[in-house]
Amino acid sequence: MALINIDHLTFCYDGSYDNIFENVSFQIDTDWKLGFTGRNGRGKTTFLQLLCGKYEYRGTIDSPVSFDYFPFQVTDPSQNVIEVVAGICPDFEHWELQKELSLLEVAEDVMERPFAALSQGEQTKVLLAALFIKPNNFLLIDEPTNHLDIEGRRVVGKYLNRKTGFILVSHDRVFLDRCIDHILTINKTNIELQKGNFSKWWINKERTDSFETAENDRLQKEIKQLSAAARRTAGWSDKIEKTKKGTLNSGIKPDKGYIGHQAAKMMKRSKVIETRLQKNIQTKEKLLKNIELADSLSMKPLSHPKNTLVELSDLAIYYADRNVCENVHFTVERGERVALSGRNGCGKSSVLKLLTGEELTYSGKLSIGSNLKISYISQDTAYLQGSLHSFAEQYQIEESRFLTILHKLDLSGVQFEKDMRMFSAGQKKKVLLAKSLCEQAHLYIWDEPLNYIDVLSRMQIEDLIVRCRPTLLFVEHDSAFVQSVATKYIRL
Known part of the structure; x- marks a missing residue:
């Protein structure tokens, strides 16, 4: 050791x-x-x-x-x-x-x-x-x-x-x-080291976030009450102090010693309230610094009139020197979320590329619904360069919505000004995800969309898919994500 x-x-x-x-x-x-x-x-x-x-x-x-x-x-x-x-x-x-x-x-x-x-x-x-x-x-x-x-x-x-x-x-x-x-x-503000695995850390984080959120709400309420009390007490003290200079309604001169004593008590009480108020404000400022905001994402999938959007039967795909896959049979029905799995090199990406219209040599039956709109995420991010503005223009997606999604996926405003070549691998992948979520499509085809993507963003995307229920054909090796999202499994 x-x-x-x-x-x-x-x-x-x-x-x-x-x-x-x-x-x-x-x-x-x-x-x-x-x-x-x-x-x-x-x-x-x-x-x-x-x-x-x-x-x-x-x-x-x-x-x-x-x-x-x-x-x-x-x-x-x-x-x-x-x-x-x-x-x-x-x-x-x-x-x-x-x-x-x-x-x-x-x-x-x-x-x-x-x-x-x-x-x-x-x-x-x-x-x-x-x-x-x-x-x-x-x-x-x-x-x-x-x-x-x-x-x-x-x-x-x-x-x-x-x-x-x-x-x-x-x-x-x-x-x-x-x-x-x-x-x-x-x-966000520090580096944290804990004993245990990811699940244990996540449980601890949820407990800490829950406690800090509740404590923040309690302090916020108490600070509001203390601020009001401090204003009232200061007002009472001023009123009492002012009576030293006048006479009472009965014409008797006020007891300045007694009034001064009462004013001092009020002032002391005001100081106590102010001290508590400042202490609460300081405590509140220390909270919520590391809570990760994971706002809900949205998408607007289209509904196709046909129930069967894709049908493959006895499909084989060939490259110059070999056949990549053969005897591929499956359908994608409207509303299904189909996980395509299999060992590396078995042809999963080739099947997805063929469905998106890439010219590949194949045999067998391939049937795609008429006027089917497809939104595709490829594995490759190396080609991304230039500004987010020009990217949105190139793919004719609404820029404000595109940037909003990226912001929700934890890209800061500073990143928006950078050339995409300066982005990390995960940030580049988020650009492709945001593009796809901006597109209205009957079928979303995603090829390993989570490569390099952080855990919290994966959870956001899981939640989105379960809520919005798009028709989805995807390849992904994160077993937690697949189990949460897929309604149908196809193994090549």
């Missing part, structure tokens, strides 16, 4: 006036399985890069272990897997790698194959195995689940649960619960 000490860490990017971190201090035990979460754009990846020494910062980071970052960049993917592993860990023992790959349910013959020939899920597993066999390292694992299907997430989660000494950035609640024993959260 050893400790990584972060002391008064302060950092901001060149040209920015806002600190990402300001005087942050905490300790990490090198034996922890530490989950790391927080809304998009709060600095999770930046913090990992600071640990790796990528940027200059103020404060200190004192670590007895070296850091390795995942995903590791493979410079020559044409090399065999065994050569890639040797580049990461030159002194590795062959049996060690075999053991790690076995735990990750990767076939042994993969070591003689070119790295580029592996599926993205297999590449993820190989790199994790290679990085974990390095001696005296602490692994920084940045969103490994984005290239893993549900089964892959189960395997990797089980694997990480056997390990210690890592920070894991993930927004998949079930995956986090499988493999962490502590959680680090970037809140």
